[in-house]
Amino acid sequence: MSADSASGSSEDATHENAEQHVVAVDEDDNEQGIVNRLEAHMGDGTRHRAFTSLVFDGDGNILLAQRSPDKRLWDTYWDGTVASHPEQDQTQHEATRQRLEEELGISPDQYGDVELTDRFEYKRYYPNEGVEHEVCAVLQVTLDDTSLDPDEEEVAGLMWVPYERLHDNPKWYRQLRLCPWFEIAMRRDFE
Numbered sequence: 001m002s003a004d005s006a007s008g009s010s011e012d013a014t015h016e017n018a019e020q021h022v023v024a025v026d027e028d029d030n031e032q033g034i035v036n037r038l039e040a041h042m043g044d045g046t047r048h049r050a051f052t053s054l055v056f057d058g059d060g061n062i063l064l065a066q067r068s069p070d071k072r073l074w075d076t077y078w079d080g081t082v083a084s085h086p087e088q089d090q091t092q093h094e095a096t097r098q099r100l101e102e103e104l105g106i107s108p109d110q111y112g113d114v115e116l117t118d119r120f121e122y123k124r125y126y127p128n129e130g131v132e133h134e135v136c137a138v139l140q141v142t143l144d145d146t147s148l149d150p151d152e153e154e155v156a157g158l159m160w161v162p163y164e165r166l167h168d169n170p171k172w173y174r175q176l177r178l179c180p181w182f183e184i185a186m187r188r189d190f191e
Contacts (some may be wrong), residue, residue, distance in 0.1 A: 022085045026047060027047070031088075034088055045132065050136045051096060052082070052179070056102075056140065064080065064159045067154075075176065082096070092116060093139065103150065120185070136184075
């Protein structure tokens with residue numbers, strides 16, 4: 001762990017993220033190597049590859065997923081719908097399919113194409129815990145079958161929300177505390 005880590009506690013050394021890696025990237029999402037996932041989210045952070053997957057139903061509603069209270073960063077915040085980091089040599093599409101199945105029990109036969117709609121860089125600090133510095137791909141899927149089987153270790157709650165209404169009236173949803181990457185993705189989706 002680096003000397004400039006945000007919290008530097010012994011709990012960090014045993015956190016499950018300390019056993020994982022993320023793909024470090026430049027501003028154009030070109031791979032720069034592999035870094036420890038925990039290290040990448042400490043101190044000033046290391047820019048790395050990430051994705052957020054927005055899941056819709058056929059009526060234009062988006063599935064919001066509340067992050068587990070056990071998440072290290074942005075615990076209990078609402079995300080739209082799944083966010084994570086692809087492994088080295090894994091495409092964003094493959095990572096999306098994997099995380100949809102692992103977190104929500106959504107199998108590929110429940111949706112058609114996974115569409116890459118955007119990519120952006122952002123950096124946000126989570127007080128006293130760490131930082132996200134990511135080049136984030138946005139992928140979207142529309143479910144034909146909205147059956148879900150969420151993993152409680154990943155997801156604390158689920159809610160279908162009219163996407164346009166959420167975008168047009170953010171004050172109505174302020175109590176939800178949305179994840180910063182989702183807020184950025186949603187703003188850019190309407191530009």
